[in-house]
Amino acid sequence: MAKIIAMAVFSIVIGILSYKFELDVTYGDYKDYCTVLLAVSGMVFTIMGIWIAFVYPNAIKRLQDPDKIKVADFTKTLQDTRRLESIVGSVLESATVATGITFVFFAKLIFSGMSVYKGNHLVFESAGVAFVVFLTLVQSSAIIGVIWSNYLFIDDLHVRRENQEGHNDF
Numbered sequence: 001m002a003k004i005i006a007m008a009v010f011s012i013v014i015g016i017l018s019y020k021f022e023l024d025v026t027y028g029d030y031k032d033y034c035t036v037l038l039a040v041s042g043m044v045f046t047i048m049g050i051w052i053a054f055v056y057p058n059a060i061k062r063l064q065d066p067d068k069i070k071v072a073d074f075t076k077t078l079q080d081t082r083r084l085e086s087i088v089g090s091v092l093e094s095a096t097v098a099t100g101i102t103f104v105f106f107a108k109l110i111f112s113g114m115s116v117y118k119g120n121h122l123v124f125e126s127a128g129v130a131f132v133v134f135l136t137l138v139q140s141s142a143i144i145g146v147i148w149s150n151y152l153f154i155d156d157l158h159v160r161r162e163n164q165e166g167h168n169d170f
């Protein structure tokens with residue numbers, strides 16, 4: 001929660017600074033950047049969804065049968081639980097970013113022709129900058145989660161290999 005609050009505060013500060021310094025950002029700039037952000041979000045969402053289905057097929061099977069949800073147990077290894085939490089968190093963050101970008105495009109569609117937008121163009125642009133900065137931070141957090149999950153996975157492989165080599169030595 002503190003991470004989200006920090007990202008929101010940072011984004012608002014950037015929005016205020018863009019208003020104060022009258023940063024002129026065109027819709028084309030937003031559109032190009034949001035397209036890239038949406039592509040990254042889609043990639044993370046897709047790849048991590050496949051990762052969950054491949055690495056944790058038992059979790060998917062348990063979730064498909066509501067009676068088995070009660071007995072779903074990820075406590076065998078805390079490392080697996082943390083890795084799964086990180087992967088699912090990355091998927092949720094990427095989904096949030098995709099939804100936010102949809103909101104940006106919808107807001108442009110609705111507000112751009114209104115007189116309130118034309119009279120307060122800089123306010124809307126600054127709010128847009130702040131929101132896009134927030135989405136960028138959320139997506140960056142998702143990417144860091146992906147990196148961390150992969151690190152944990154590789155680390156776990158090394159530990160298991162070392163344990164196997166130790167057993168083979170006996």
